[in-house]
Amino acid sequence: MSIALMELGFEQNDCLYVTLPNCSQSAISIYVCAKLGLIKVYGDPNNIPSELPAVLSRVECKGIVMLADEMTIEKFREASKNLPSIKHIILVG
16 A cells, blocks of 8 residues: 555655554554654544534645445535545555
8 A cells, every 4th residue: 555655656654644544544544644754634434524624625645545335435425516626545445
């Protein structure tokens, strides 16, 4: 994951919004963010529609990491209508 993020252009002090449940991918994202010097902004995967616009209006995140299931993607579609452009959406799982 760290090589993939570097290839996508993530650099030290870039913000990465991670909305994953308690799973192995979440633990890996913590490690990778620490290794690359990224700022991990954690989001509750159950509250994507309510908190995503508020968080992303305050913090410029270069990318979002979320589960690749239909429910999460549909929640993201609802919430992302009026968001600033995100360069990368990374789906896991």
